[in-house]
Amino acid sequence: MQLESMYQEIILDHYRYPHHKGLREPFDAEVHHVNPTCGDEVTLRVTVKDAGGEPAVADVSYDALGCSISQASVSVLTDLLIGKPVAEAMEISGKFLELMHSRDAAEPDEDALGDAVVFAGVAKYPARIKCALLGWMAWKDATAQALATANGSDDDAVT
Amino acid sequence: MSLDVARLRKDFPILDRTVRGGRPLVYLDSANTSQKPRQVIETITEFYERHNANIHRATHELGEEATAAYEGARIKVARFIGTSDETEVVFTKNVSEAINLVAYSLGNATAGRLRLGEGDEVVITEMEHHSNIVPWQLLCQRTGATLRWFGVTPAGRLDLTSADELINERTKIVSLAHQSNVLGTVNPVAEIAARAHAVGALVLVDAAQSVPHGLMDVGSIGADFVGFTGHKMCGPTGIGVLWARRELLDELPPFLGGGEMIESVWMDRSTYAPPPHKFEAGTMPIAEAVGLGAAVDYLSELDLEAVRAHEQNLVGRALQALGEIAGLRILGPTEPAGRGSAVSFTLEGLHPHDVSQVLDDRGVAVRAGHHCAWPLHRAFGVQASTRASFYLYNTLDEVDALADGIRAAQKFFGVT
Numbered sequence: 001m002q003l004e005s006m007y008q009e010i011i012l013d014h015y016r017y018p019h020h021k022g023l024r025e026p027f028d029a030e031v032h033h034v035n036p037t038c039g040d041e042v043t044l045r046v047t048v049k050d051a052g053g054e055p056a057v058a059d060v061s062y063d064a065l066g067c068s069i070s071q072a073s074v075s076v077l078t079d080l081l082i083g084k085p086v087a088e089a090m091e092i093s094g095k096f097l098e099l100m101h102s103r104d105a106a107e108p109d110e111d112a113l114g115d116a117v118v119f120a121g122v123a124k125y126p127a128r129i130k131c132a133l134l135g136w137m138a139w140k141d142a143t144a145q146a147l148a149t150a151n152g153s154d155d156d157a158v159t
Numbered sequence: 160m161s162l163d164v165a166r167l168r169k170d171f172p173i174l175d176r177t178v179r180g181g182r183p184l185v186y187l188d189s190a191n192t193s194q195k196p197r198q199v200i201e202t203i204t205e206f207y208e209r210h211n212a213n214i215h216r217a218t219h220e221l222g223e224e225a226t227a228a229y230e231g232a233r234i235k236v237a238r239f240i241g242t243s244d245e246t247e248v249v250f251t252k253n254v255s256e257a258i259n260l261v262a263y264s265l266g267n268a269t270a271g272r273l274r275l276g277e278g279d280e281v282v283i284t285e286m287e288h289h290s291n292i293v294p295w296q297l298l299c300q301r302t303g304a305t306l307r308w309f310g311v312t313p314a315g316r317l318d319l320t321s322a323d324e325l326i327n328e329r330t331k332i333v334s335l336a337h338q339s340n341v342l343g344t345v346n347p348v349a350e351i352a353a354r355a356h357a358v359g360a361l362v363l364v365d366a367a368q369s370v371p372h373g374l375m376d377v378g379s380i381g382a383d384f385v386g387f388t389g390h391k392m393c394g395p396t397g398i399g400v401l402w403a404r405r406e407l408l409d410e411l412p413p414f415l416g417g418g419e420m421i422e423s424v425w426m427d428r429s430t431y432a433p434p435p436h437k438f439e440a441g442t443m444p445i446a447e448a449v450g451l452g453a454a455v456d457y458l459s460e461l462d463l464e465a466v467r468a469h470e471q472n473l474v475g476r477a478l479q480a481l482g483e484i485a486g487l488r489i490l491g492p493t494e495p496a497g498r499g500s501a502v503s504f505t506l507e508g509l510h511p512h513d514v515s516q517v518l519d520d521r522g523v524a525v526r527a528g529h530h531c532a533w534p535l536h537r538a539f540g541v542q543a544s545t546r547a548s549f550y551l552y553n554t555l556d557e558v559d560a561l562a563d564g565i566r567a568a569q570k571f572f573g574v575t
Contacts, residue, residue: 003516003517003520003571007516007571012572037528038527038529038543039533039542040512040542040543065542066510066542067510068513068572069512069513125516128516131512
């Protein structure tokens with residue numbers, strides 16, 4: 001059966017027992033993203049902190065409604081990105097995006113992607129790629145907003 | 160006479176193929192788009208190989224043949240929906256364009272009974288496909304008219320308790336589905352149309368889900384406009400139909416301007432061709448229209464009473480088999496009476512995408528999501544559903560394959 005190549009045990013585990021789920025305070029930015037083809041949605045909050053002069057991901061909290069792939073994907077994201085410098089987190093998210101658009105042809109970067117490599121099987125199913133990317137797109141959007149707000153307040157401080 | 164489904168399936172080459180590494184295809188997504196019989200495919204091929212030319216303007220033999228084929232398709236479609244006047248049949252891209260045509264043309268009316276403005280009302284229903292919601296929202300935004308709608312009961316029927324208040328002397332047009340693409344519900348169109356006409360309102364019927372089953376007689380349904388699409392009725396994509404009463408087509412301003420829809424053009428003004436060509440600007444999907452004509456021929460040669468009996472049989476078996484599955488909730492009528500052959504459902508603890516993925520792995524093709532009816536899903540308090548839809552070529556064994564697949568999905572995700 002080909003199903004197991006998509007629904008790897010790690011994905012099913014994250015789906016049944018999602019990590020870092022729930023919306024937490026305080027936060028720097030909150031976004032709400034929807035997959036218009038199926039109605040899946042995620043509300044995601046990002047907190048950034050200053051770590052030795054560069055921004056880092058302090059927390060990612062979320063509330064999501066959706067299929068196993070979208071739920072597991074955002075759960076894996078929180079494991080991977082919380083605590084990382086934002087620049088490195090952005091790089092990981094870029095690699096994840098690349099993996100999802102690889103149609104299973106790329107050799108995933110296991111060091112960077114960790115558990116997220118199991119989503120390589122999802123990349124074979126074009127209709128499900130958006131499910132896997134829902135949380136990641138929301139995170140990118142929220143982080144960009146959080147950084148813009150942070151930069152905005154720095155500017156204010158200067159003037 | 161019963162339908163010889165085994166013989167009929169041989170007309171549909173795609174039903175022979177396997178999917179996902181050797182599984183026989185069980186195609187239960189015909190409400191999305193139907194499969195095409197060889198007769199339609201061959202007609203389109205023959206058109207391109209033997210008769211291709213532009214229509215109504217080429218002064219050569221091929222042009223004559225192409226025009227005859229295109230206009231011949233219009234006559235076939237007219238007869239299929241019960242009108243002897245083929246000038247009431249306007250070809251469009253699909254049913255969305257048919258509805259938009261009416262909504263935009265109404266918006267273009269500057270005077271008379273077709274003009275909409277503040278204080279006027281447009282009435283739709285909560286069970287509509289987005290294509291019968293958004294054009295009306297846009298029309299109301301352009302004209303200042305107010306959009307109102309019928310709600311849906313928990314049993315999946317239109318809530319008609321406030322019909323007399325909803326459809327009133329301010330109502331300009333009522334637009335509703337003949338048959339819900341999600342619930343399968345067949346709406347009491349004639350009854351609602353009578354109420355609408357009593358207050359001087361027009362009625363548009365989205366018949367995308369009913370015409371494919373041979374369920375349209377424009378003479379008795381009571382509508383002023385009927386829209387449907389070719390690809391759900393054994394025809395190709397890219398061709399749809401707007402039927403309207405001739406005097407309305409005469410009265411309505413044009414929608415798209417361009418070649419072939421004109422009578423005369425000056426630099427500062429134009430006059431228009433008579434209907435239906437007034438609404439067919441530019442080069443139309445000619446081969447697609449000819450293909451739709453072949454689809455209508457195909458359906459007309461079947462015993463449509465037997466087709467309906469067969470489809471009722473399929474949906475009856477599906478409602479029963481699905482009803483026996485723990486945690487499964489059918490959205491819409493749970494009895495075959497007064498419903499068509501689309502069955503949407505949710506499963507406790509399982510997302511529709513995951514259900515459809517397991518089904519797909521077994522070769523069973525269904526649709527998962529909100530089926531372009533997001534407000535309806537909200538009314539039912541669900542985010543999405545899985546939909547199986549049956550057509551003339553489906554079998555009782557395929558219904559059983561669906562039920563088995565649903566149980567397999569529950570097992571795979573450990574929710575039983």
